[in-house]
Amino acid sequence: MRRLPKIGFGTWMLSGADCTAAVLAAIDAGYRFIDTAQYYDNEAQVGEAIAATTVPREEFVIATKVWYDVLAHDDVLKSTATSLKKLGLKYVDILYVHWPTKPHYNPKETLKAFSELVDRGKVRHIGVSNFTPALVDEAIGVCEALGKGIIADQVEHHPLLQQRRLREHLQERGLALVAYSPLGRRRALEVPEIVQVAKKHGASSGQVSLAWIMDHGAIPIPKAKDPAHIKENFDALDLKLDRDDIALIDSIRVERRLINPPSIAPDW
Ligand SMILES: NC(=O)c1ccc[n+]([C@@H]2O[C@H](COP(=O)([O-])OP(=O)(O)OC[C@H]3O[C@@H](n4cnc5c(N)ncnc54)[C@H](OP(=O)(O)O)[C@@H]3O)[C@@H](O)[C@H]2O)c1
Structure with a gap:
C-alpha cells in the first residue's frame, strides 16, 4: 500500500441518508481514508x-472493523463477507480487530482468519484497535508466524489523552497510530491551551487538535455530520504549528479517556 493518508474520516453515529451525504461531502472535501465498522x-x-x-476505488483506503463477539475463526470469515457485501466492495484496505475482548479474541485463531482473508485478497492489511502495548506485541508475534504484518493500532487519542507511551511503542515497531475521537468528542475544543494556539493562528480549535495529532505522526479520523466541520477538519492539513505550540499542548497533563466500555475494553 502507498502510505496511509495523513487524515481520515470517521463515521460512528452517522446513519441512513445522513451517513451517505456526509461521506460524499468528505470525499468532495478531499478525504480518501474512510473509517467504518460492523x-x-x-x-x-x-x-x-x-x-x-x-x-477510483484504488485511491481510497477503506477500513472496517470486526466486532468483539465475532472474533472466532469462522465468525471472522462470515462477518467480513457480510461487511464486504454491505460495502459493495471486493476488498477492504484495512480490517481491524475492533476490541481485543477475551474469550472471543483468541490471537492465534482470530489472526489466522485475518491472515486467510489477506491471502484470499479480501483484505489488504490487518489492523488492531484498542490494543495496549503488550497486546500489540502479542499480535505482532502471531502475525509474524503467519508471514503477515500489522499496519496500525486505532486508539483514542487527543490532547486530553496523549498516549505518549503507546505512541512511542508503535513508532518503534513501524505501526501507524490511527487516532479516534481526535476532537475528544468536542471536549478538546475548549481546552485553554488549544484555544490559545487557535487564536494565535486564526484557526479553529478543532484544526489545532488535528494538526497537533498529525505533527506527532498519528492519523486523526474526525467524524462530522456538518459539511462546514467536514471541510474545516480536512483543512487542518494546511495548519502548521510551531515548536512553542506543540510544547504547550504537550504540556497538558489532564487525562480523560472517553471510550471505555465495561467488560469489552482491555486493562489499559
Ligand atoms: N475503534 C474504536 O473503538 C473507535 C471508538 C470511537 C471512535 N472511533 C472512530 O473515530 C471516529 C471519530 O471519533 P468520534 O466520532 O468519537 O469523535 P470526534 O471525531 O472526536 O468528534 C465528533 C464530534 O465533534 C463534532 N465536530 C466535528 N468537527 C468539528 C469542528 N470542526 N468543530 C466543532 N465540532 C466538530 C461533531 O459534530 P457534527 O457531527 O455535528 O459535525 C461530533 O459531535 C469515529 O467516528 C469512528 O470512526 C473508533
Whole structure:
C-alpha cells in the first residue's frame, strides 16, 4: 500500500441518508481514508457513497472493523463477507480487530482468519484497535508466524489523552497510530491551551487538535455530520504549528479517556 493518508474520516453515529451525504461531502472535501465498522451499522451507506463518486476505488483506503463477539475463526470469515457485501466492495484496505475482548479474541485463531482473508485478497492489511502495548506485541508475534504484518493500532487519542507511551511503542515497531475521537468528542475544543494556539493562528480549535495529532505522526479520523466541520477538519492539513505550540499542548497533563466500555475494553 502507498502510505496511509495523513487524515481520515470517521463515521460512528452517522446513519441512513445522513451517513451517505456526509461521506460524499468528505470525499468532495478531499478525504480518501474512510473509517467504518460492523458495529456502526452504516457499512451499506458508506458503500453507497463510494459507489456514487467518480473517484477510483484504488485511491481510497477503506477500513472496517470486526466486532468483539465475532472474533472466532469462522465468525471472522462470515462477518467480513457480510461487511464486504454491505460495502459493495471486493476488498477492504484495512480490517481491524475492533476490541481485543477475551474469550472471543483468541490471537492465534482470530489472526489466522485475518491472515486467510489477506491471502484470499479480501483484505489488504490487518489492523488492531484498542490494543495496549503488550497486546500489540502479542499480535505482532502471531502475525509474524503467519508471514503477515500489522499496519496500525486505532486508539483514542487527543490532547486530553496523549498516549505518549503507546505512541512511542508503535513508532518503534513501524505501526501507524490511527487516532479516534481526535476532537475528544468536542471536549478538546475548549481546552485553554488549544484555544490559545487557535487564536494565535486564526484557526479553529478543532484544526489545532488535528494538526497537533498529525505533527506527532498519528492519523486523526474526525467524524462530522456538518459539511462546514467536514471541510474545516480536512483543512487542518494546511495548519502548521510551531515548536512553542506543540510544547504547550504537550504540556497538558489532564487525562480523560472517553471510550471505555465495561467488560469489552482491555486493562489499559
Ligand atoms: N475503534 C474504536 O473503538 C473507535 C471508538 C470511537 C471512535 N472511533 C472512530 O473515530 C471516529 C471519530 O471519533 P468520534 O466520532 O468519537 O469523535 P470526534 O471525531 O472526536 O468528534 C465528533 C464530534 O465533534 C463534532 N465536530 C466535528 N468537527 C468539528 C469542528 N470542526 N468543530 C466543532 N465540532 C466538530 C461533531 O459534530 P457534527 O457531527 O455535528 O459535525 C461530533 O459531535 C469515529 O467516528 C469512528 O470512526 C473508533
